[in-house]
Every structure is written in structure tokens, then in C-alpha cells.
Amino acid sequence: MSKTMNFTNPENGEVTELPMIEGTLGPAGVDVRSVYGQQGIFTYDPSFSSTCSCDSAITYIDGGNGILLYRGYPVDQLAKNSSFIEVAYLLLNGELPNASELEEFDTAIRRHTMLNESLTKFFQGFRYDAHPMAMLTGVVGSLSGFYHDTTDIYNPEHRKIFARRMIAKIPTIAAAAYKRYVGQPFVYPKNELDYCSNLLRMLFAVPAEEYEVDPVAAKALDVLFILHADHEQNASTSTVRMAGSTGCNPYAAISSGIAALWGPAHGGANEAVLRMLDQIGDVSQIPRFIEKAKDKNDPFRLMGFGHRVYKNFDPRANIIREYCHQVLEHLGMEDNPLFELALKLEEVALNDDYFKEKKLYPNVDFYSGIIYKALGIPVNMFTPMFAIARTVGWCAHWMEMIGDPAMRIARPRQIYVGSDQRDYVQMNQR
Numbered sequence: 001m002s003k004t005m006n007f008t009n010p011e012n013g014e015v016t017e018l019p020m021i022e023g024t025l026g027p028a029g030v031d032v033r034s035v036y037g038q039q040g041i042f043t044y045d046p047s048f049s050s051t052c053s054c055d056s057a058i059t060y061i062d063g064g065n066g067i068l069l070y071r072g073y074p075v076d077q078l079a080k081n082s083s084f085i086e087v088a089y090l091l092l093n094g095e096l097p098n099a100s101e102l103e104e105f106d107t108a109i110r111r112h113t114m115l116n117e118s119l120t121k122f123f124q125g126f127r128y129d130a131h132p133m134a135m136l137t138g139v140v141g142s143l144s145g146f147y148h149d150t151t152d153i154y155n156p157e158h159r160k161i162f163a164r165r166m167i168a169k170i171p172t173i174a175a176a177a178y179k180r181y182v183g184q185p186f187v188y189p190k191n192e193l194d195y196c197s198n199l200l201r202m203l204f205a206v207p208a209e210e211y212e213v214d215p216v217a218a219k220a221l222d223v224l225f226i227l228h229a230d231h232e233q234n235a236s237t238s239t240v241r242m243a244g245s246t247g248c249n250p251y252a253a254i255s256s257g258i259a260a261l262w263g264p265a266h267g268g269a270n271e272a273v274l275r276m277l278d279q280i281g282d283v284s285q286i287p288r289f290i291e292k293a294k295d296k297n298d299p300f301r302l303m304g305f306g307h308r309v310y311k312n313f314d315p316r317a318n319i320i321r322e323y324c325h326q327v328l329e330h331l332g333m334e335d336n337p338l339f340e341l342a343l344k345l346e347e348v349a350l351n352d353d354y355f356k357e358k359k360l361y362p363n364v365d366f367y368s369g370i371i372y373k374a375l376g377i378p379v380n381m382f383t384p385m386f387a388i389a390r391t392v393g394w395c396a397h398w399m400e401m402i403g404d405p406a407m408r409i410a411r412p413r414q415i416y417v418g419s420d421q422r423d424y425v426q427m428n429q430r
């Protein structure tokens, strides 16, 4: 006997029995789809804090216990034992690949990293100092104009080719945006390099000298990308699902996700954290900025702190903090002043009643920027780094949604609070 919840209309006492939906893990949901049809009443949850937009088998988050699973595997185990390409396969297909499956997938990705040559000219159309995220949004959206051979989104083979192309090309596009920004020539990908080594070379190689990839830097990026690959129904993934539910070209849907990720409350936070640390400047200024963050009249927030779901700790932040130590030590930057400032800021905030009461802990963005900066990646490329990793999650969720025969266009309703109906007023009457 499945469980139900009664919805009683306060106007007339009419009762609608609503079925409960149980998942594998986590809270159950009450299915409210029949409420409006039966009771003429909407449910109301403007920022979706208590609302499930779908059911999904990709990622599970337990915000209270700091648990993050990709297809059931704990993210700390994947960060320790796996690779970003293997995690990409897992998120897209639901199972870890065997050796031959991984080989085939890795080879396919390496062979789709180039851009159509005319696409490389798009970057010249941007102002020299355009933010790389503006270029990513525009160029990824334009990909829909290049691949007319695989636009049948209801063909599983077309969906598979799209995902491989998108995951393969996003590093090339991000690196090209960076080269446009710094005024250096575009660097073509090299198929013999792994995913993150290829990205580092496309970012930092110049024609004037040979470029040697630092394997520790490539490994650091690989771990960061694993940790950023997916995060269930976050704002940018929900945007990809919403856009994709109209049946639009998948490259356009991913472009909408990139635009959503750019916001400082979301993926733009890693860039905002570094700007905030530069603004604080010194540990002596920490108390002043902690007070600013607590002041309701001050728009300043502690960037990299807080999370809609994690109300204990963000498991990714803990892994990245630890990894920060290792990378900085390898690079001979153990006494990196930014890292020292971040550690002290975290210590002071976590001992402050305001942050404890509101359950505000460091999130994935708090330490990632320190590693990116130590690797020589400029601050305005931090969010593009996040976008490269999250492209895997966006593709996985888009494929899961489009592959669901029950999928319908997403179309929320509203509570109307505007003017009552009124007649037009002629100009001489106003």
C-alpha cells in the first residue's frame, strides 16, 4: 500500500489524497501534480527550496551529513582513485567503465577536441577585454549552427555524439577565450595529451618556446574537475533542464547553463572569493569583514561560504582544502599568503555565532580559486574552469531528461500580485 498525504482545501474542506514518491536515498516527495486540477490551488515555492523538479539517478546529496555521491560512488573515493574522464563516463552512462570502454571513450574525447576552423574566428569578434564567460556563452551557443548531422535529440546515438563533442570541445573553447583575452595566438589541442594536460597546454603554450606540462598541475585540475562535475539540481543544471525541456538544440541548452553558472551566487563565486581575499588583504582586516558580512545593511557577503543544501559542511571543500596544501607544497608556495588568509578567515568565521547559527560553512568555491591561482590560471578564468567540469553534469542531466518518455516542457505558474483588470485611459485623461 503506497503512502499518501491529504491536502485539505481550507475554503471548502475538500480533501485530495496525494501519493508519496520514495527514492533510493533521501527524503520522500509528495506528488502535488493533481492539486491545481482538483482544487484550483497552486503550490508556492519561489526558489524551489522544498521542491523537486524531477527524479534523477545521477547524483545524490545529503546536505545534513555532507554526503555527495555520483551514481552511488562517494566523491572522495572518486577524487582519490578515479580520473575526470572516467567520472565523465560514469555520470553519462551510470556505471564505471571497464578498460576497453574507458579506452574507447577517452579516445573519442581526444578526437573531438578541435573546433571547426571558422569557429576560431568568432573570438576575434569579441572586445579584447571581454570576460571569458561571455565568450563561452556565445561560442557554445553557436555550436548548434555547426552540427546539423546530429540534431535529432530523440535519437540516442545523436545524444551520445553531442555529449562527447561538448565535453571534448569545452576546454578548447575556454582556452581560446583566454588566448583572445591575453592577445596570444590560439593553441590547437594535441591528441596525445590527456584531458587536463591538453587544457594546460592550450592555455599556456606560446609559439616562442616549448611548453612542458607539470603533471602535478594536471593532476590537481583533474581532481578539481571531478569535484565540480555534477551537483544534482543546482541553478545552472536546472537551467539546462528547463531550456532543454522545450526540445531546443542541446548546445543552446548548455549555453544557457553557462550563463546561469556565471552568477557570483553560483559558479562565479570562485572568482569572487579571490577578489574578496584581495579586498581583505591582511588577517588584521578579517574581523572588519566578518562584521560587514553579518551586517544586513551591508551587501557584502563572505563569498565561498554558505550553501542552499549543505548545512553542515561541503565535502568538496574539505577535499580541496587538503589538496591545496599538497599543491602549494609541490609548487614551493607553502606559505602562500592567500592560503594563510583563507585558512584564518575560515577559522574566524566557523567560530562566529552568526555563521554557526546560519550554518554557513566553506563551499566548493572557497579554496578552489587558490589552487587555480597557484597553477597560474588568472581569476577571470576560474568560472570557465568550473564550466568545463560542469559540462559533464549538464550533458548527463540533459540526456537523462530527453531520454525520459514522460518528459514535458517545464512551465511553472505564479501567484499574480499585479493590478486588477482595468480599462485603457486615453492620453488626455491621464
Ligand code: SDX
Residues within 6 Å of the ligand: 230, 231, 233, 234, 235, 264, 265, 266, 267, 269, 293, 294, 300, 301, 302, 303, 304, 305, 306, 307, 308, 309, 358, 360, 363, 364, 365
Ligand atoms: C555553488 O546549488 C549548488 O549545488 C551550487 C554549487 C554547485 O556545485 O552547483 O554547490 C556551487 O554555487 C556554491 C555556492 C557559491 N556561492 C557563494 O559562495 C556565494 C556566497 N553564498 C551565498 O550567496 C549563499 O550562501 C548561497 C547563494 C550559496 C545560498 O543562498 P541561500 O540558500 O538562498 O541562503 P540565503 O541567502 O537564504 O542565506 C540564509 C541566511 C541569510 O540571512 P537571513 O536572511 O536568514 O538573516 O544566511 C545569510 C543570508 O544573509 N548568508 C550569508 C552568506 N550566505 C548566506 N551571510 C554572509 N555571507 C554569506 N556567504
